[in-house]
Amino acid sequence: MDKNPLGEKPNFPDKYDPDILYPIPRWPSRSLLDIDKKVPLHGFDFWRAYELSWLNAVGKPEVGVGELFFDARSENLVESKSLKLYLNSLNNERFASSQEFAARIASDLTGVTRSEVEVIVKSCTDESLLTLDKPPGTCLDQHEVEISTYLPDASLLQSGEQELNSVSLFSDLFRSNCPITGQPDWATFMIEYSGVEIDENSLLAYICSFRQHQGYHEECVELIFRDIMMHCHPTDLIVGLNYTRRGGLDINSFRSNNHISPDQLSFRLARQ
Secondary structure: OOHHHHOOOOOOOOOOOOOOOEEOOHHHHHHOHHHHHHHOOOOEEEEEEEEEEEEEEOOOOEEEEEEEEEEEEOOOEHHHHHHHHHHHOOOOEEOOOOHHHHHHHHHHHHHOOOOOOOOOOOOEOOHHHOEEOOOEEEOOOOOOOOOOOOOOOHHOOOOOEEEEEEEEEEEEEEEEEOOOOOEEEEEEEEEEEEEEEOOHHHHHHHHHHOOOOEOOOHHHHHHHHHHHHHHHHHHHHHHEEEEOOOOEEEEEEEEEOOOOOOOOOOOOOOOO
16 A cells, blocks of 8 residues: 555645545454454444535536545545545536536545445535534533543443433543644544443543544544443443544544434534
């Protein structure tokens, strides 16, 4: 595999080039976590691309916002900088419609990830883009918790004795770091679960322990999912990270021990 472009000086393309897309295999990080052996894993990655532009049939520029849906079971994920450069490579290409433009992107991403990718291109005036949502549930951030650990530590997680049904919590305090550049990545963490109560103070301390961790967005959410499943043993679990925008892209990753669909969780937060 060629060198990851994330750490390289960008060379912005002036013509269509799908070879820019850089795949990152999912299996190495999952094998380290033993996810496939220890816990069932379902989910998806939902990306928004805010800087889409192409030419229509007569050469007039068009713009839009893209929604890209990746199955968590795909063989590869796509490195975000390579996706941005790839999308830029389409800026001077002519398409008969936004649907044709979306179909080209979907085809190229399907080839790189080796799993079907859905792409929707919306007008910048689409009403669905004008709606911002609150994270589901109760915010953890008001808890007065002493934090002293800034690398992921699953031993921080504690369970109670009470059985709970359909608990929803979130935190805006999550930070991780790019494994290539070291730049901070900011996200809103969300969890929905049923089963034995998860102590909220311990959950917040655990989420804050990622502050100096280096990992791709998708790897971070899978580490969190694995740790909560194995240490707290919920009956049902959904965890998600809604990352803030970088380079015209925001990434939202959700994992569950049951099948979930983007229709359930494709909300957009005020931070995004």
